[in-house]
Amino acid sequence: MGKSTLFNRLTESRQAIVDDESGVTRDRHYGQSDWSGQFFTVVDTGGYVVGSEDVFESAIREQVLITIEEADAIFFLLDVTTGITDLDDAIAAVLRKSKKPVFVVANKVDNNFLYSETAVFYALGLGDVFPISSMTGSGTGELLDAAMKVLKPEPIEPPESTIPKYAILGKPNVGKSSLINILSGTPRNIVTPIAGTTRDSIHVTYNQFGQEFMLIDTAGLRKKTKVRENLEFYSVMRSIRALEESDVVLLMIDAQEGLDSQDINIFHLAEKNKKGIVILVNKWDLIEKNNKTTSVFEEEIRTRLAPFSDIPIVFTSIPEKQRVYKAIDMAKRVYENRKQKISTSHLNDVMLEIIERTPPPSIKGKSIKIKYITQVTGVCPSFVFFCNLPQYIKEPYKRFIENQLREKFDLLGTPILLYFRQK
Numbered sequence: 001m002g003k004s005t006l007f008n009r010l011t012e013s014r015q016a017i018v019d020d021e022s023g024v025t026r027d028r029h030y031g032q033s034d035w036s037g038q039f040f041t042v043v044d045t046g047g048y049v050v051g052s053e054d055v056f057e058s059a060i061r062e063q064v065l066i067t068i069e070e071a072d073a074i075f076f077l078l079d080v081t082t083g084i085t086d087l088d089d090a091i092a093a094v095l096r097k098s099k100k101p102v103f104v105v106a107n108k109v110d111n112n113f114l115y116s117e118t119a120v121f122y123a124l125g126l127g128d129v130f131p132i133s134s135m136t137g138s139g140t141g142e143l144l145d146a147a148m149k150v151l152k153p154e155p156i157e158p159p160e161s162t163i164p165k166y167a168i169l170g171k172p173n174v175g176k177s178s179l180i181n182i183l184s185g186t187p188r189n190i191v192t193p194i195a196g197t198t199r200d201s202i203h204v205t206y207n208q209f210g211q212e213f214m215l216i217d218t219a220g221l222r223k224k225t226k227v228r229e230n231l232e233f234y235s236v237m238r239s240i241r242a243l244e245e246s247d248v249v250l251l252m253i254d255a256q257e258g259l260d261s262q263d264i265n266i267f268h269l270a271e272k273n274k275k276g277i278v279i280l281v282n283k284w285d286l287i288e289k290n291n292k293t294t295s296v297f298e299e300e301i302r303t304r305l306a307p308f309s310d311i312p313i314v315f316t317s318i319p320e321k322q323r324v325y326k327a328i329d330m331a332k333r334v335y336e337n338r339k340q341k342i343s344t345s346h347l348n349d350v351m352l353e354i355i356e357r358t359p360p361p362s363i364k365g366k367s368i369k370i371k372y373i374t375q376v377t378g379v380c381p382s383f384v385f386f387c388n389l390p391q392y393i394k395e396p397y398k399r400f401i402e403n404q405l406r407e408k409f410d411l412l413g414t415p416i417l418l419y420f421r422q423k
């Protein structure tokens with residue numbers, strides 16, 4: 001129906017987060033996008049191939065319900081060349097009952113004749129119809145303008161915002177609840193929901209190992225589902241919510257399965273959102289080990305996360321209570337790293353010497369000089385390099401600078417931003 005095309009169009013400037021190498025075609029697609037300066041996450045529901053007589057099988061119904069429950073706004077995509085199908089009718093009936101904003105999107109409107117055909121979709125009783133062509137991109141601007149009006153700005157920070165906020169993310173069954181359970185010895189207070197937002201997140205403050213921190217859980221549809229696709233979809237929606245509200249993501253992977261494409265999707269989403277990251281390799285007790293096992297695992301994970309591989313990796317076992325303290329300690333360190341402010345004089349002392357020794361390669365006979373560096377305010381450590389010809393500083397040199405910064409300062413687990421500006 002063109003959902004993937006629309007998805008790619010919405011996220012193209014940000015590069016769609018899909019793992020091309022895995023060869024898995026049914027991967028859930030989600031990515032970051034922005035329009036008129038507002039950032040949002042796009043989730044492609046994946047959809048179903050209708051095979052049975054009952055066009056609105058429970059699996060689809062469930063998926064629509066999850067979407068209504070978890071999304072801030074819904075794009076209901078219809079195909080102008082086929083008109084309203086029985087399945088569209090059934091989905092519309094559920095959407096009409098929802099309180100979430102629904103945008104009726106008529107796709108494949110590639111010419112003027114088809115434009116007049118879109119009027120039939122008013123019969124769905126869901127309001128305005130937005131004609132688009134996800135192939136050419138026409139109409140998507142109007143759709144996004146309308147959608148941005150209903151998307152709420154970022155939630156107001158809860159009063160405890162100085163307490164580090166962690167989201168424990170990972171695939172179903174990896175051990176997230178088990179970790180939360182052993183941390184739950186002394187939950188101090190539960191803040192829910194955040195006033196003034198539609199997000200029903202639960203923020204639980206813990207005081208464990210002498211540290212105060214908040215774990216973010218997202219309430220919502222608790223119903224069990226037997227459909228694997230829906231389970232995944234639901235866990236993706238919840239992960240995104242928790243991720244957006246956190247400072248540091250604890251990405252839990254299963255030691256027996258290794259890092260897979262779903263884990264990498266979460267990793268990239270955390271990186272794009274400039275969150276701190278700690279990787280927990282859980283169920284470490286189930287792995288047969290020799291003295292090289294840890295380093296082999298680490299090496300493999302770092303290779304797959306390149307170029308952003310300056311990430312702490314902690315090997316945990318929940319039943320054996322192995323390195324749970326270390327995991328929380330790492331999260332705190334990453335939190336501090338992400339918030340740190342490096343003094344301008346220290347930054348210049350260290351970096352200017354390195355730059356002098358290895359200056360940016362000159363281009364067209366012009367030498368490029370970096371004169372001064374300063375850290376500016378941002379969601380993660382952000383550095384401005386003032387230079388005479390910023391446009392001539394290329395990717396490899398930027399990577400070199402990033403590596404040097406990571407070597408000289410403790411930036412473990414945090415994304416950083418580099419800007420090159422004319423003085």
Ligand code: GDP
Pocket residue numbers: 170171172173174175176177178179282283284285286316317318319320
């Ligand atoms: P969630 O879906 O990510 O919340 O996973 P759960 O916490 O429900 O854990 C799934 C299963 O894995 C449960 O049976 C846990 O007891 C088990 N489990 C969790 N962590 C570990 C671990 O470190 N080692 C072993 N052997 N089992 C674990």
